[in-house]
Amino acid sequence: MKNLLTLLFFILLSFQAYVQVFVRGVISDERNVPIPFAKVYVKNAPENRTVSDVNGKYELALMPSEYYLVFESTGFDDRVTYVSVSNIDLERNIQLFPTKTLDLGAVDVSVKKSNPGRDIMLEVVKKREQINPWNYPHTVDVYIKATEKLDRKQKEAKQNNDVKSDDDPLDGDKKNKPSWTDNMNLVEVQLNRNYAPGNKVKEIRNAYTLRGTDQSLYYTTTVKSNFNFFENLLHLDDLHQTPVSSPISNPGILSYKYRLEKQYEENGRKISKIKIIPRNIATTTLEGYIYVIDSLWLVQKLELTMNKGNLLIYDYFTIEQTFEHPGDTMCVLKTQTLNYGVKYKNETSKCVTTAIFSDYKFNSKFANKFFGTELAVTEKEAYEKDTAFWAQKRQSTLTEEERKFIIAKDSIRDYQNRKEFLDSVDKIFNKITVLKVLWFGVEHRNRPKRTQYGFSSLATFVQPIYIAGPRLTPAVDFFKKWKDERTLDSYTRISYGILNQDIKGDTWWKYKFDPFHYGFLRLAFNHDFDVIRGFDAITQVYKRENFIEATKARTNLEYEIFNGCYIDLSIEFSERRSLKGYKFLTVADSILPNNQPKEFNSYQALIGDFSISYTPGQKYMREPYRKVVLGSAWPTFTLIYERGIPKLFGSDVDHEYLQFDITQNFKIGTIGTSSYRVSAGKFLSTRSLKDPDYKYQRRSDPLWFSNPLYSFQGLNENLITSDLCMEAHFVHHDNGAILNKIPFMKKTRIGMVAGIGGLYVKEYNWQHYEILAGLERNFKLSRRRLRIGVYATFSDGNQMTPKLNWKISFAVLDDRSMKWNFSGHLGGLT
Numbered sequence: 001m002k003n004l005l006t007l008l009f010f011i012l013l014s015f016q017a018y019v020q021v022f023v024r025g026v027i028s029d030e031r032n033v034p035i036p037f038a039k040v041y042v043k044n045a046p047e048n049r050t051v052s053d054v055n056g057k058y059e060l061a062l063m064p065s066e067y068y069l070v071f072e073s074t075g076f077d078d079r080v081t082y083v084s085v086s087n088i089d090l091e092r093n094i095q096l097f098p099t100k101t102l103d104l105g106a107v108d109v110s111v112k113k114s115n116p117g118r119d120i121m122l123e124v125v126k127k128r129e130q131i132n133p134w135n136y137p138h139t140v141d142v143y144i145k146a147t148e149k150l151d152r153k154q155k156e157a158k159q160n161n162d163v164k165s166d167d168d169p170l171d172g173d174k175k176n177k178p179s180w181t182d183n184m185n186l187v188e189v190q191l192n193r194n195y196a197p198g199n200k201v202k203e204i205r206n207a208y209t210l211r212g213t214d215q216s217l218y219y220t221t222t223v224k225s226n227f228n229f230f231e232n233l234l235h236l237d238d239l240h241q242t243p244v245s246s247p248i249s250n251p252g253i254l255s256y257k258y259r260l261e262k263q264y265e266e267n268g269r270k271i272s273k274i275k276i277i278p279r280n281i282a283t284t285t286l287e288g289y290i291y292v293i294d295s296l297w298l299v300q301k302l303e304l305t306m307n308k309g310n311l312l313i314y315d316y317f318t319i320e321q322t323f324e325h326p327g328d329t330m331c332v333l334k335t336q337t338l339n340y341g342v343k344y345k346n347e348t349s350k351c352v353t354t355a356i357f358s359d360y361k362f363n364s365k366f367a368n369k370f371f372g373t374e375l376a377v378t379e380k381e382a383y384e385k386d387t388a389f390w391a392q393k394r395q396s397t398l399t400e401e402e403r404k405f406i407i408a409k410d411s412i413r414d415y416q417n418r419k420e421f422l423d424s425v426d427k428i429f430n431k432i433t434v435l436k437v438l439w440f441g442v443e444h445r446n447r448p449k450r451t452q453y454g455f456s457s458l459a460t461f462v463q464p465i466y467i468a469g470p471r472l473t474p475a476v477d478f479f480k481k482w483k484d485e486r487t488l489d490s491y492t493r494i495s496y497g498i499l500n501q502d503i504k505g506d507t508w509w510k511y512k513f514d515p516f517h518y519g520f521l522r523l524a525f526n527h528d529f530d531v532i533r534g535f536d537a538i539t540q541v542y543k544r545e546n547f548i549e550a551t552k553a554r555t556n557l558e559y560e561i562f563n564g565c566y567i568d569l570s571i572e573f574s575e576r577r578s579l580k581g582y583k584f585l586t587v588a589d590s591i592l593p594n595n596q597p598k599e600f601n602s603y604q605a606l607i608g609d610f611s612i613s614y615t616p617g618q619k620y621m622r623e624p625y626r627k628v629v630l631g632s633a634w635p636t637f638t639l640i641y642e643r644g645i646p647k648l649f650g651s652d653v654d655h656e657y658l659q660f661d662i663t664q665n666f667k668i669g670t671i672g673t674s675s676y677r678v679s680a681g682k683f684l685s686t687r688s689l690k691d692p693d694y695k696y697q698r699r700s701d702p703l704w705f706s707n708p709l710y711s712f713q714g715l716n717e718n719l720i721t722s723d724l725c726m727e728a729h730f731v732h733h734d735n736g737a738i739l740n741k742i743p744f745m746k747k748t749r750i751g752m753v754a755g756i757g758g759l760y761v762k763e764y765n766w767q768h769y770e771i772l773a774g775l776e777r778n779f780k781l782s783r784r785r786l787r788i789g790v791y792a793t794f795s796d797g798n799q800m801t802p803k804l805n806w807k808i809s810f811a812v813l814d815d816r817s818m819k820w821n822f823s824g825h826l827g828g829l830t
Contacts, residue, residue: 022250023083024059025093027052027071035073035096043068043080047115048254050122061250071096117260117274121253121290123297128248131298131331132230137196138362143395144189146217146353147402152183153346181412184405185212190385190393193222196366201226203376203621207385207393211409215815216313219338219353223375223621224630227319227336229302233670237631238818239317241310241735241751242670244285247276248299255279261289270294276304280741285310288318299323299331309746310735312818313785314340333357344783356395373563375630376621383624422447453478467529467547468582469499485515485625495528499583504528515626517560526552530576532598532692537699540718544584544597548692549577556609564618564632568611573649576692577602598691605644605690606651613638635664640681644693655693656684663709665819672734672751677709682724695721697759705774705791705809708755712770714795714805715759724762731755733776749778753789768797774807785813787820 027038034056041049042062052058060069062085069092072078076096083092129135190207203223214220218239225236232251233243247256257277264271272292278285288304301322311317317340323331334357341350387410398406415421430444436457443454456475463471475493492507508524530550533541540546556570579597586594616634620627638661644653659681667673681695697719698711705713709729733753740746753776759768774791789809796802811820 021085021087022059022061022089023092025091027056027058027094027096030097038071038073041070043070047118061254117258120272120274120292121258124248124292125250125253127297128230133330133332134228135197136362137364138360139192139194139364140357141359142191142193142222143356144220145396146187146220148185148216148349148351150183151348181408186402186405187214187217187220188390189220196371200371201375202371205376205378205382207389208378208382209385211406216349217351218340221376239312241312243667245670247286271300296328298325309740309749313342315342316340332360354396373617373619374622375619378623380624451480468497469585472496487512518558520558522556524554533696535698537701540699543595545595547579547597549579551575564615566613571608573606575602575604603652604650605653606648608643608645611638611640635662637662652688653690654688655686658682658684671737672732674732675709676730678728680726683722686722689722703807705807712757712759713772713793713807714770714803715768719761719764719766721761727759729757751776766799770795787811
């Protein structure tokens with residue numbers, strides 16, 4: 001019970017809502033006449049203050065808590081009142097009474113020290129709706145230049161011709177070029193940005209030139225992130241783990257301290273330089289300076305730095321923005337410079353992205369369906385712009401180093417695209433060497449036909465550990481790519497068992513026929529060992545009773561029929577056989593307990609599967625031959641139907657199964673990221689249901705924390721399901737919102753995680769629920785990010801005794817989606 005209470009305490013902490021609400025009302029005198037310009041502030045915290053307007057109305061933003069508010073005005077007695085602020089706005093009207101004349105002569109008048117920096121920012125915040133350019137529809141031309149410089153401390157290891165690349169196998173070789181050209185990457189973009197209030201955006205890319213790689217470069221498009229500091233929160237999902245509170249907002253007035261550093265004249269105007277200081281490192285991230293034009297209360301420029309704690313990739317990140325002020329009524333973004341970087345073990349990456357905004361056209365008229373889920377369009381011609389185009393359109397002067405780099409890169413590209421060079425590269429690539437035969441594998445490339453095939457190495461030829469003893473497994477692969485990004489990929493393997501002298505093998509072919517709509521056609525033939533429960537605890541999947549022999553033919557079609565709606569249609573015919581009669585190596589059975597395979601009569605199974613998933617409002621970027629999905633604010637709905645087709649081709653199965661899933665990831669203000677999954681499945685008929693076709697609940701692993709959205713941490717029973725099964729999971733990562741309140745904890749990157757889960761299996765009347773809480777910490781792993789977690793899980797149900805388990809997990813940050821994924825089979829999604 002003590003452990004449960006502790007876990008519940010942490011859960012409540014994790015889900016605590018850090019929301020700001022408003023206390024508002026009217027300040028009047030004894031005759032109910034409004035008192036203008038009366039001061040209102042929190043007792044013992046006078047920096048939380050406001051002033052009533054000409055009608056006596058006031059509004060003060062506060063966090064949920066208890067406060068004593070002080071109301072004062074010249075000629076009136078001060079009044080102190082108690083307020084209890086919850087999660088809803090509070091109205092409190094106040095009456096002040098005149099000070100008696102007799103008392104005025106006997107009282108020394110004292111004036112509280114004002115905070116001019118905060119007062120100036122209050123004036124800016126009052127005007128932010130008017131001066132915010134994103135409150136008005138407009139178009140603007142944008143030029144972006146992003147540069148990365150690499151400082152390698154140690155000498156690069158000698159390149160090996162045999163090392164395989166993770167990129168397109170038909171890309172050119174990187175030999176025969178100056179080594180310093182690998183120490184810089186540069187991308188230039190020219191686009192037209194269309195915007196309407198409500199965060200409606202559509203970007204038309206007119207030119208995009210990349211020299212090197214853009215893997216570490218940020219803000220090469222305007223649709224993924226918008227540094228609009230006139231909003232309450234900045235949602236920078238691919239940069240920062242939590243939304244960032246803006247210092248130019250009502251909540252920001254409570255989140256930051258403002259100090260007037262100096263005032264100076266510039267172009268006949270007084271400029272106030274105001275320092276921004278976070279009050280609480282747990283909920284605020286920015287610090288730096290904001291420059292304000294006095295009396296007009298317009299932002300001239302800002303220089304802000306993000307604290308390191310919640311940055312996903314980079315070690316530091318600074319933002320500099322300068323504004324123009326047409327008609328002295330609006331702050332129009334002119335230039336934006338981002339400085340950021342990260343340090344690895346043997347190299348340091350320093351990046352700068354400069355964006356120049358020009359030729360604004362406000363009050364633009366857009367067609368009714370101009371804005372939608374397609375946020376950006378890049379045509380093929382955008383990638384074909386030459387140096388003459390950039391010489392005319394480039395709005396940022398190149399440094400001498402950048403100019404030298406561009407000339408060298410263009411020369412290297414021209415040289416490496418010559419037929420003579422490509423032929424020499426292919427000759428080296430196709431050469432058979434001892435190291436290739438022993439370790440890397442032998443490959444052959446035919447560049448004119450855009451094909452490549454390869455043979456496995458001797459290192460992968462022997463498979464020493466397998467279900468029925470060691471095997472010899474030679475393999476061959478094939479790849480072809482067309483200019484329109486269509487691809488054909490295949491893999492074929494022959495397997496010979498030494499212990500049983502049996503021959504097995506498999507081959508699969510994958511044809512990407514429509515890259516834009518994720519269209520795939522797959523075909524596979526297998527004669528090999530298969531598993532009954534592919535998604536089970538690591539202490540169970542290797543046992544012999546989980547294996548059968550299967551000869552299968554399978555084909556499936558995947559396609560996006562319209563934006564956000566994907567179908568997967570497959571059909572498989574198989575003959576399944578028992579492993580009775582096979583020999584097994586039993587020398588390790590005393591260490592890893594094992595058992596005997598199941599005995600059953602061979603049978604045939606023809607099974608069709610159909611799934612459809614839909615994510616409403618899926619946003620994406622269109623490129624010449626593909627689309628880049630950006631995500632959606634809506635959940636993903638998935639419907640799965642499985643049919644065991646009887647009699648056809650001698651099939652012995654006859655069943656129907658239906659499953660419905662809902663999944664979503666979302667952020668809750670500044671308090672973290674939440675994920676949930678709800679699933680319900682039921683067999684509609686089970687006239688002939690075989691072991692591999694039952695549905696199995698994944699059992700828990702000792703010590704290992706498996707994906708909490710798809711499994712339970714304290715479920716040890718083998719629940720074989722042929723009826724209704726329902727489960728629900730919810731996990732919240734606070735991303736440091738709680739622990740960061742402790743001094744110096746933000747630098748540790750330690751965050752809290754909490755969650756709950758429940759399972760109901762009808763045929764067993766099985767009810768199972770779990771509560772979990774833990775700590776997680778991010779680490780650098782080469783050029784990747786690794787998250788290690790330690791968790792306590794409490795499990796209970798109507799057919800088990802309560803138990804507490806301790807678990808660990810490893811998750812890797814996906815470089816493309818910028819989301820944490822559980823690594824390996826046990827944590828991966830199925």
